[in-house]
Amino acid sequence: MYKARLFATRYSRLYERFYAFSEPIILNIMRIVSNISGGRLDGLMTRMEKASKGFLFDCKMCGNCVLSSTGMTCPMNCPKTIRNGPCGGVRENGQCEVKPEMVCVWVQAWEGAERMKNGNKINDLQFATDKSVQGSSAWLNILKQREVQAKEQLTVEKAS
Amino acid sequence: MSVVERHPYVDNPGSPLPTLEGHISQGRLERVLRAGHFVVTSEIAPPDSADPDEVYHRAMLFDGVVDAINATDGSGANCHMSSMAVCALLTRVGYSPIMQISCRDKNRIAIQGDILGAAAIGICNVLALSGDDVSAGDHPQAKPVFDLDSVSLLSTIKTLRDKSHFLSGRKIDSPPAIFPGSTVNPFVPPVASRVLQLKKKIDAGAEFIQTQYCFDMPVLRDMMKRAVDMGLTERAFILPGVGTLASASTARWLKNNVPGVHIPEALIKRLEGTVNQKAEGQKICVELMQKIKEMEGVSGVHIMAYKQESSVADMVQESGVLNGREPWFPNQQ
Numbered sequence: 014m015y016k017a018r019l020f021a022t023r024y025s026r027l028y029e030r031f032y033a034f035s036e037p038i039i040l041n042i043m044r045i046v047s048n049i050s051g052g053r054l055d056g057l058m059t060r061m062e063k064a065s066k067g068f069l070f071d072c073k074m075c076g077n078c079v080l081s082s083t084g085m086t087c088p089m090n091c092p093k094t095i096r097n098g099p100c101g102g103v104r105e106n107g108q109c110e111v112k113p114e115m116v117c118v119w120v121q122a123w124e125g126a127e128r129m130k131n132g133n134k135i136n137d138l139q140f141a142t143d144k145s146v147q148g149s150s151a152w153l154n155i156l157k158q159r160e161v162q163a164k165e166q167l168t169v170e171k172a173s
Numbered sequence: 174m175s176v177v178e179r180h181p182y183v184d185n186p187g188s189p190l191p192t193l194e195g196h197i198s199q200g201r202l203e204r205v206l207r208a209g210h211f212v213v214t215s216e217i218a219p220p221d222s223a224d225p226d227e228v229y230h231r232a233m234l235f236d237g238v239v240d241a242i243n244a245t246d247g248s249g250a251n252c253h254m255s256s257m258a259v260c261a262l263l264t265r266v267g268y269s270p271i272m273q274i275s276c277r278d279k280n281r282i283a284i285q286g287d288i289l290g291a292a293a294i295g296i297c298n299v300l301a302l303s304g305d306d307v308s309a310g311d312h313p314q315a316k317p318v319f320d321l322d323s324v325s326l327l328s329t330i331k332t333l334r335d336k337s338h339f340l341s342g343r344k345i346d347s348p349p350a351i352f353p354g355s356t357v358n359p360f361v362p363p364v365a366s367r368v369l370q371l372k373k374k375i376d377a378g379a380e381f382i383q384t385q386y387c388f389d390m391p392v393l394r395d396m397m398k399r400a401v402d403m404g405l406t407e408r409a410f411i412l413p414g415v416g417t418l419a420s421a422s423t424a425r426w427l428k429n430n431v432p433g434v435h436i437p438e439a440l441i442k443r444l445e446g447t448v449n450q451k452a453e454g455q456k457i458c459v460e461l462m463q464k465i466k467e468m469e470g471v472s473g474v475h476i477m478a479y480k481q482e483s484s485v486a487d488m489v490q491e492s493g494v495l496n497g498r499e500p501w502f503p504n505q506q
């Protein structure tokens with residue numbers, strides 16, 4: 014929702030704290046549920062993620078969530094889906110060049126980042142999204158990635 | 174012996190120059206920049222035509238006053254001859270073109286292929302852009318791609334060139350020696366963070382930056398000062414963009430209709446107060462170039478004189494920014 018999205022940027026500091034606190038909990042619950050159900054509830058959890066993040070941030074389920082690095086503003090709402098914005102076309106009043114009825118996502122992102130404790134994460138380079146995971150759960154993707162990393166770590170340790 | 178060495182065209186002005194020590198590319202633009210000269214670049218709008226002479230005629234207007242020529246890539250999301258083709262034609266006679274890649278039209282597969290191809294035909298400079306949205310141009314029915322953004326495109330060039338592999342990890346036999354650049358708009362709010370975005374582009378691999386139109390000198394000066402303080406001007410060459418305003422009404426139209434163009438009201442008033450507005454617009458452009466030359470940290474200026482390309486030579490001469498230097502051009506005596 015557009016209004017909720019603007020609200021998230023305005024209170025980015027608060028959202029940041031809430032997110033930092035709740036994310037590990039959410040991830041743990043999802044890991045346990047996914048393990049117990051043998052992946053059968055992954056679809057349901059993905060839909061729940063879509064509903065909640067969709068309402069709060071206008072989340073587009075790109076599957077590569079970077080909210081905490083972009084001032085709690087979802088960059089996929091940028092019509093050009095820029096991950097390191099803004100583009101050169103922002104209007105003088107800060108509105109988007111493509112959709113003049115909306116504030117430029119990246120003007121919001123930089124403003125939101127200024128209010129956050131770890132707002133300087135916006136300076137990190139973000140590579141374009143992996144389109145093959147579009148529509149999937151970013152949280153489940155994080156868990157999968159961690160699993161892969163843990164396995165790699167284990168093989169490295171075994172080898173040495 | 175390589176094919177190029179055996180080829181009768183080896184003395185062709187379009188053949189690449191030897192790479193100098195510490196240089197990335199075999200191009201003239203990088204040479205002039207690294208030599209510390211005040212560089213002038215300009216751009217040609219690619220023709221709506223398949224006639225190569227139209228490209229050469231447009232380029233010739235800049236003979237002896239510019240160091241490199243940008244070939245825009247479907248600017249304003251309008252269809253024209255492709256940037257790569259214009260650059261290929263220009264390299265044949267030895268010009269130093271800057272190929273623009275707009276992320277609007279191509280995905281990462283096409284873009285990486287173009288970068289390899291560009292290097293193979295002697296294009297040394299690439300400008301990474303996001304590009305205007307399709308809704309701005311004459312083909313609003315088109316599918317916008319935006320698979321990469323300009324920063325991702327810069328890191329892609331770096332990967333191809335320095336790591337010698339595609340984004341997929343597959344190896345490249347001979348990497349492309351590309352001198353990459355990008356753009357920044359110093360006037361987007363919040364303006365204080367523009368220098369941080371400039372840094373991001375430089376971190377991603379931009380070696381030179383050509384900015385949006387700069388009509389507001391105090392804002393530009395402020396960004397440049399921050400850039401100097403952060404050491405960014407040591408890491409990349411910055412060429413602020415200037416333009417000509419044909420009249421006060423064009424200026425107002427640009428300000429209101431072309432997103433990203435910021436023109437101070439005082440400048441429009443100044444145009445309104447004169448009889449020959451076109452001449453005054455060019456005078457303003459000359460003054461802007463002179464002011465930019467005095468700024469700390471700038472390496473040159475980029476002139477965007479859409480539909481006034483024939484006045485570029487006079488404006489550059491009048492401004493004196495070249496200090497009597499005559500940039501290379503084909504058949505120069």
Ligand code: SF4
Pocket residue numbers: 090091092093094095098099100101102103104108109110111112116117118119120
């Ligand atoms: S103005 Fe902002 S939101 Fe609109 S396309 Fe450009 S970066 Fe994206």
